[in-house]
Amino acid sequence: MKRRDLTQPADMDAAAAPHGHQATFILMCIIFSPPCCTGMDTSMAGAFAPGDVLIGGIFPIHEDVNKSISSFAPHLQPCIMFDENHLVKVLAMINAIEVVNKSPALTDANITLGYWLLDSCSDVSTALRATAAFTQPADCHHNGSSACQQPIMAVIGAAYSEMSIAVARHLTLQMIPQISYSSTAVILSDKKRFPSFLRTIPNDEHQTAAMANLLRSYGWNWVGVVISDGDYGRSALDHFSSQASKMGICVAFKLVLPRSVSREDLSSTMTKAAETILTNHKVQVIVSFAKPSLMKALYQELHDQAVREGLALHTMRRVWVASDSWSSSSSVRGNLSLEDIGHVVGFAFKKENLTSFNEYLNRLETAEHNYMENNSFLKEFYSKLSSSNMSSNIDHPSKALSILRKHISADGVFGIEMAVSAIAQAVASVCQRRDCRTAGRVQPWEVLQALWMEEFTVRGKNYRFDSRGDINLGYNVVMWRSDRGSIHVSDVVAEYHPQNHSFTHTNHHTVTKFKELRHIVSKCSESCLPGEFKKTAEGQHTCCYECTNCTENYYSNSTDMSQCLSCNTSTEWSPEGSSGCIPKRLLFFSWQDGFAVVLLSFSALGIVLALLVSALFLRWRNTPVVRAAGGPLSQVILFSLVVSYISAVLFVGKPNDLQCKARQVLYGISFTLCVSCILVKTIQILLAFQFNPKLQELLRKLHQPYVIVSVCVALQVATCICWLILKSPGYSITGNPTTLLEACHEGSHLAFGVMLGYIAVLAFVCFICAFKGRKLPQQYNEGRFITFSMLLYLISWLIFIPIYVTTTGVYLPAVEMVVILISNYGILSCHFFPKCYIIFFKKEQNTVSAFRKDLYEYSSRPKEWKLPEKSITPSLSAPPPCPLQTVCVNVHKGSRKRLGLSRSISC
Numbered sequence: 001m002k003r004r005d006l007t008q009p010a011d012m013d014a015a016a017a018p019h020g021h022q023a024t025f026i027l028m029c030i031i032f033s034p035p036c037c038t039g040m041d042t043s044m045a046g047a048f049a050p051g052d053v054l055i056g057g058i059f060p061i062h063e064d065v066n067k068s069i070s071s072f073a074p075h076l077q078p079c080i081m082f083d084e085n086h087l088v089k090v091l092a093m094i095n096a097i098e099v100v101n102k103s104p105a106l107t108d109a110n111i112t113l114g115y116w117l118l119d120s121c122s123d124v125s126t127a128l129r130a131t132a133a134f135t136q137p138a139d140c141h142h143n144g145s146s147a148c149q150q151p152i153m154a155v156i157g158a159a160y161s162e163m164s165i166a167v168a169r170h171l172t173l174q175m176i177p178q179i180s181y182s183s184t185a186v187i188l189s190d191k192k193r194f195p196s197f198l199r200t201i202p203n204d205e206h207q208t209a210a211m212a213n214l215l216r217s218y219g220w221n222w223v224g225v226v227i228s229d230g231d232y233g234r235s236a237l238d239h240f241s242s243q244a245s246k247m248g249i250c251v252a253f254k255l256v257l258p259r260s261v262s263r264e265d266l267s268s269t270m271t272k273a274a275e276t277i278l279t280n281h282k283v284q285v286i287v288s289f290a291k292p293s294l295m296k297a298l299y300q301e302l303h304d305q306a307v308r309e310g311l312a313l314h315t316m317r318r319v320w321v322a323s324d325s326w327s328s329s330s331s332v333r334g335n336l337s338l339e340d341i342g343h344v345v346g347f348a349f350k351k352e353n354l355t356s357f358n359e360y361l362n363r364l365e366t367a368e369h370n371y372m373e374n375n376s377f378l379k380e381f382y383s384k385l386s387s388s389n390m391s392s393n394i395d396h397p398s399k400a401l402s403i404l405r406k407h408i409s410a411d412g413v414f415g416i417e418m419a420v421s422a423i424a425q426a427v428a429s430v431c432q433r434r435d436c437r438t439a440g441r442v443q444p445w446e447v448l449q450a451l452w453m454e455e456f457t458v459r460g461k462n463y464r465f466d467s468r469g470d471i472n473l474g475y476n477v478v479m480w481r482s483d484r485g486s487i488h489v490s491d492v493v494a495e496y497h498p499q500n501h502s503f504t505h506t507n508h509h510t511v512t513k514f515k516e517l518r519h520i521v522s523k524c525s526e527s528c529l530p531g532e533f534k535k536t537a538e539g540q541h542t543c544c545y546e547c548t549n550c551t552e553n554y555y556s557n558s559t560d561m562s563q564c565l566s567c568n569t570s571t572e573w574s575p576e577g578s579s580g581c582i583p584k585r586l587l588f589f590s591w592q593d594g595f596a597v598v599l600l601s602f603s604a605l606g607i608v609l610a611l612l613v614s615a616l617f618l619r620w621r622n623t624p625v626v627r628a629a630g631g632p633l634s635q636v637i638l639f640s641l642v643v644s645y646i647s648a649v650l651f652v653g654k655p656n657d658l659q660c661k662a663r664q665v666l667y668g669i670s671f672t673l674c675v676s677c678i679l680v681k682t683i684q685i686l687l688a689f690q691f692n693p694k695l696q697e698l699l700r701k702l703h704q705p706y707v708i709v710s711v712c713v714a715l716q717v718a719t720c721i722c723w724l725i726l727k728s729p730g731y732s733i734t735g736n737p738t739t740l741l742e743a744c745h746e747g748s749h750l751a752f753g754v755m756l757g758y759i760a761v762l763a764f765v766c767f768i769c770a771f772k773g774r775k776l777p778q779q780y781n782e783g784r785f786i787t788f789s790m791l792l793y794l795i796s797w798l799i800f801i802p803i804y805v806t807t808t809g810v811y812l813p814a815v816e817m818v819v820i821l822i823s824n825y826g827i828l829s830c831h832f833f834p835k836c837y838i839i840f841f842k843k844e845q846n847t848v849s850a851f852r853k854d855l856y857e858y859s860s861r862p863k864e865w866k867l868p869e870k871s872i873t874p875s876l877s878a879p880p881p882c883p884l885q886t887v888c889v890n891v892h893k894g895s896r897k898r899l900g901l902s903r904s905i906s907c
Contacts, residue, residue, distance in 0.1 A: 045376035051114025054150040056134040058157030060122040079121035084407045092413040095360035096420035105428040127163040131170045161185030161232030168197040175445035181415030189468035200418040202472040210496040212243040220522040226288040236289040250543035257294045270301040284522035285319045292326040322346030344480040350473040351410035426450035527559045530579030549577035588742040606645040614638040643670035651813040660729040660744035668755040675762040676712035680705040682769035723751035789830035796822045
């Protein structure tokens with residue numbers, strides 16, 4: 001059920017009529033009524049107005065009680081130190097009740113609200129006495145007082161959490177609803193303990209979180225905390241410490257100020273507190289949950305101690321983060337200026353305009369005597385002003401009320417208006433179905449149920465108590481400012497939103513000064529720069545630390561990091577003290593490398609030379625020199641050399657899987673083909689000039705050139721296929737401290753070794769065979785060149801093996817590339833360049849007659865002459881056989897044709 005706004009009077013003319021207060025105070029009861037009615041000591045002061053439904057109120061009109069009077073008998077201790085701030089709140093409640101009594105909701109129900117307001121004197125015991133008066137059954141049948149028959153339906157107050165906790169425990173016994181406008185202790189949100197307690201403000205859980213967020217936003221992590229002794233202060237301290245710890249904020253010291261504000265109780269405690277603050281120079285921000293009177297005494301002690309010790313007054317300047325208990329109370333500065341205190345940033349509850357309350361004060365000026373008759377608080381206030389020397393000139397109520405206006409707290413007034421409106425609309429909801437003018441027809445728990453169940457409206461806005469009995473509207477952030485000696489405490493610079501823990505700046509005129517607070521440093525240790533981390537010694541606060549450089553491969557990219565972050569060492573690295581990771585440089589044997597350019601140039605030159613020699617041999621293919629070089633086999637050798645040079649090129653550039661597989665296989669097969677052809681040539685030469693019939697017969701059977709080449713190459717192909725299938729070469733990245741080496745891995749080193757070993761075996765066989773035929777005729781002296789080329793191959797690869805095994809890095813492919821080029825150039829130089837030299841420069845030797853002459857000279861050498869073992873020994877009378885003829889007869893027919901010899905040679 002939605003209720004109407006009770007802040008708007010039903011009859012606007014009546015609301016505007018002068019002296020409207022007179023109707024409200026008809027049949028007023030004197031506060032000092034008989035004990036049968038009040039159940040209290042007759043010395044208790046208060047304010048009273050009758051009504052169909054009575055609302056109680058507990059306000060700390062005085063700041064303390066006089067505890068010097070000791071007595072074992074129960075007694076009411078006299079209150080001391082009048083507080084104008086809370087007198088203003090009493091007047092705000094009276095005004096709110098007058099306004100709602102004229103609202104349509106209550107006029108339609110034909111009921112009015114009365115009030116009974118008592119003073120707690122900022123003392124728990126006194127507050128409990130007031131609560132007992134509210135809940136004690138009336139016994140006034142003998143005097144017929146209607147006021148005595150009215151039970152209290154709800155209570156507004158108390159102001160301080162410690163008193164609200166005690167009062168709530170008492171009121172819960174009868175389930176009398178209690179609504180506080182400023183008690184913020186978190187424990188009061190526990191509905192299992194305090195089911196009848198409600199409040200128009202958020203609890204300290206939100207305020208402490210807001211404070212911690214403010215400190216974090218300004219980078220203040222080394223702060224002090226000042227609290228009032230009691231449930232409120234200690235609860236706020238616990239919650240703030242918890243919130244601050246989560247955000248990396250440390251509490252340097254905790255000062256607990258006593259509840260009493262009497263001089264003897266405060267002296268030693270304040271002295272120690274001021275000394276602690278002044279000696280902690282690094283603590284430039286102090287969070288305070290203390291009462292205004294205690295903060296006033298603390299400021300004065302700080303000033304006095306600084307003067308006594310001869311310190312500059314600016315040494316007491318701090319940033320004071322004020323809780324809602326004193327953020328709007330300018331009286332805490334006493335005789336000090338804002339320059340002496342420093343900066344005050346406080347959290348205050350949401351507020352609305354004060355038009356209604358200001359109008360009430362205006363009416364109060366014109367009829368103060370009528371109000372004082374039923375309000376002992378006003379009586380004491382005027383009496384206090386009259387007896388004061390400073391106020392001796394006050395001769396008109398307007399001057400006294402102007403003092404009260406200075407103590408108006410907009411958020412407190414709005415909280416009281418909300419509480420009164422909530423109670424009024426709850427009562428109206430209950431009384432719509434019954435006659436509430438008769439005492440006892442309405443019970444407090446019914447009002448409490450209505451408060452929980454329904455919304456209420458204040459100034460056109462709807463509100464509802466949440467499941468914890470709170471109304472969380474967030475906070476205003478206020479910042480004190482000085483203007484010509486006066487202090488303004490109500491400048492709202494930002495709003496705090498508990499839902500997302502964020503601040504929104506509102507007042508652009510003062511927000512600049514608010515942001516200037518960032519220049520204030522409140523840290524135990526200097527901030528660690530990026531590249532450093534905080535190292536805390538054992539037993540120290542986490543906010544007191546040393547800055548240590550991050551080690552290699554670790555970094556910190558912001559200030560005050562508690563630990564360094566690790567780089568992804570597979571792709572990144574960082575030096576010591578780094579603020580970020582550096583991508584590792586990719587290394588490979590690139591095309592731009594100078595050494596690679598040289599080797600590629602030699603590869604290209606080798607390919608060109610091989611192609612030129614191939615073309616030259618095709619041109620002179622029918623000459624004895626070309627035919628002696630192998631004829632068609634020479635073209636196969638040159639082709640294999642071209643492929644081998646191409647395989648060397650694959651060792652350069654950014655590797656990939658296909659390239660890694662192709663380069664080794666191409667080289668292995670191509671060079672095997674080359675060595676196989678050279679092996680055939682070697683066997684052919686031995687067969688042509690071998691005079692041992694048995695060995696000649698064996699060589700003749702083995703001399704199947706294309707079969708030998710095919711079998712040799714097929715074995716190497718089979719090896720490479722098995723290598724590729726089982727464990728093939730591939731692309732790999734090797735991580736180094738600052739670089740990434742992209743290279744090819746050989747997959748199986750065993751297969752790699754078998755491939756190279758197989759070529760080495762063929763080369764060694766060629767070497768042995770060629771060595772045996774090294775003394776052949778000059779034109780047929782292939783053996784010496786083959787011997788040298790194979791020896792060069794074997795030596796280069798023997799050197800390659802230890803270098804390849806021990807070398808790492810970007811130039812490892814270059815090692816194998818160099819050995820391949822040496823092998824290729826060795827064969828090209830030894831096998832083909834001499835023939836090219838004869839073709840170009842010794843053309844007279846490239847004839848059949850030149851070959852015949854060479855053979856004749858070779859065969860006519862006595863030391864080289866040797867008959868076949870099975871030949872018939874010539875007779876002594878017979879002439880020796882023609883050496884040339886014998887040689888020619890033993891030369892295989894096919895070999896003679898390839899060597900360029902005629903079928904018959906006569907001596």
